[in-house]
Amino acid sequence: MLITLTDDWRNHDILDDGKKIRLQPGVIGADANRYLAPFQRKIGPDPASINSCKIGGIAANNASGMCCGTAQNTYKTVDAMKVVFHDGTLLNTADHDSVDAFRQSHQVLLAGIQSLCADVQKNEALKQRIQHKYRLKNTTGYALNALVDFTDPIDVLIHLMVGSEGTLGFIAEITYNTVIEHPFKASALLVFNDIETLPTPSPPCPKPLCQPLK
Numbered sequence: 001m002l003i004t005l006t007d008d009w010r011n012h013d014i015l016d017d018g019k020k021i022r023l024q025p026g027v028i029g030a031d032a033n034r035y036l037a038p039f040q041r042k043i044g045p046d047p048a049s050i051n052s053c054k055i056g057g058i059a060a061n062n063a064s065g066m067c068c069g070t071a072q073n074t075y076k077t078v079d080a081m082k083v084v085f086h087d088g089t090l091l092n093t094a095d096h097d098s099v100d101a102f103r104q105s106h107q108v109l110l111a112g113i114q115s116l117c118a119d120v121q122k123n124e125a126l127k128q129r130i131q132h133k134y135r136l137k138n139t140t141g142y143a144l145n146a147l148v149d150f151t152d153p154i155d156v157l158i159h160l161m162v163g164s165e166g167t168l169g170f171i172a173e174i175t176y177n178t179v180i181e182h183p184f185k186a187s188a189l190l191v192f193n194d195i196e197t198l199p200t201p202s203p204p205c206p207k208p209l210c211q212p213l214k
């Protein structure tokens, strides 16, 4: 099935004074950040393609860039998700009724997920291997770390959706916990003659450098 995420998929809602944002999958990443700018917030994921890629692709790839790394990617900052599964079921994790109905209608699926989690949890070697593989950026295959990080199968499911590239269902909406967009930022390239002349850790920050850059 091919779904084109054009104008009908570009709605957004700012929630909780910008601490959260609800986005349809056709919103361009940079547009989400423009909506959040007045609140000095932004979405966590920051792929270099943010000016053209869309929220659906960002979430379905678990895309991340130079600043967010693994700390502020979609996996870490997703708050809720609306998903359409292959059987046509709609799950909205922000809606208790929808979650309750899904727990009833998809007991077998959820029991299967729970059993996978239990298998991983009791296999210490496998658990450690998964944790080791996901300590760095790892977007190859499904987010198996969800089986280690969560116990509620609904939580596991939405975190498995992250990075699943459309193979598990269609992300129809996603709510992100946003992150701070610092108003003053600077970067610098400092060159030292050799590694011995590097300053020791935590030197007091020279006053002028601590001033916000205008």
Ligand SMILES: Cc1cc2nc3c(=O)[nH]c(=O)nc-3n(C[C@H](O)[C@H](O)[C@H](O)COP(=O)(O)OP(=O)(O)OC[C@H]3O[C@@H](n4cnc5c(N)ncnc54)[C@H](O)[C@@H]3O)c2cc1C
Pocket: 025, 046, 047, 048, 049, 052, 053, 054, 055, 056, 057, 058, 059, 060, 061, 062, 063, 064, 065, 066, 165, 166, 167, 169, 170, 171, 172
């Ligand atoms: C110049 C350039 C720079 C890039 N920089 C980075 C980077 O810094 N970091 C990084 O991680 N990646 C990067 N990428 C890769 C890619 O652009 C990103 O991962 C981006 O998030 C993909 O978004 P998109 O809108 O192009 O998605 P698409 O390519 O359209 O989709 C990506 C995948 O997600 C699926 N998908 C899309 N929408 C949904 C949905 N609603 N529900 C379910 N599945 C869906 C698609 O089927 C597809 O499998 C870069 C790419 C380019 C061209």
